[in-house]
Amino acid sequence: MNVLSIGICDDEIIIQKILADKIKECLEKKELNAKIYMFEAGADLLRQAFKLDVIFLDIQMPEMNGIEVGRKLKKINGDCKVIIVTSKENYYKEAFRIGAFRFITKPFEIHEIEEALEAVNVDKAGIDIIKLYDKRMVFEIEQREINYIVAYDSYANFILGNRVFRKNVSLNELETVLDKRIFFRINRKVIVNMLWIQEYKKGEIVINTEKMIVSRRKRKEFELAFIEYDIMHR
Secondary structure (H helix, E strand, C coil): CCCEEEEEECCCHHHHHHHHHHHHHHHHHHCCCEEEEEECCHHHHHHHHHHCCEEEEECCCCCCCHHHHHHHHHHHCCCCEEEEEECCHHHHHHHHHCCCCEEEECCCCHHHHHHHHHHHHHHCCCCCEEEEEECCEEEEEEHHHCCEEEECCCCEEEEECCEEEEECCCHHHHHCCCCCCCEEECCCCEEEEHHHCCEEECCEEEECCEEEECCHHHHHHHHHHHHHHHHHHC
């Protein structure tokens, strides 16, 4: 899995340390891998913005406040998730204008940080690349684009909308590399991507009008996984 690049931007070093310690605690609890970068000023952050996945950004800073930094950050790295760190609710409206992903308040509550990091982690689900082949051409495809996978005797078909890729690989092998947050093996022959499930009822899944059966042995486990996915993604 990819390693998260997390930034903390606050002009108070003691606040940086407190927040960094709490973030590390959450990362260990959630078994997430990350690198943490510290910034005392918005200008320092902006010079490194290209490499960040998420930034915990203080609103009240001298020279350039968090709203201004966030606005410039989005122009440099539009994919970076901005988590606003504030003690005042009157900044919420401005923060939404820069597309703030989450808010956490001072003094820091561990559950707020956990929820923010989990939301960022879920948002990145399925972005790892898998190589698929068609007519001797190699396609590098994000896992989340795969709708479902069907196994045959010595190969598997990867279904991506109207496109089908064939690869000599077993489902057992695929289970070790696919993102477990969104992929689930519903029976001996099929792995589904829960991002693409349109309907689930009485053990039957619908993806792109195709109906697939969840085996009785897997049904309870799948339903728990799908509920967890549904809470985090929808």
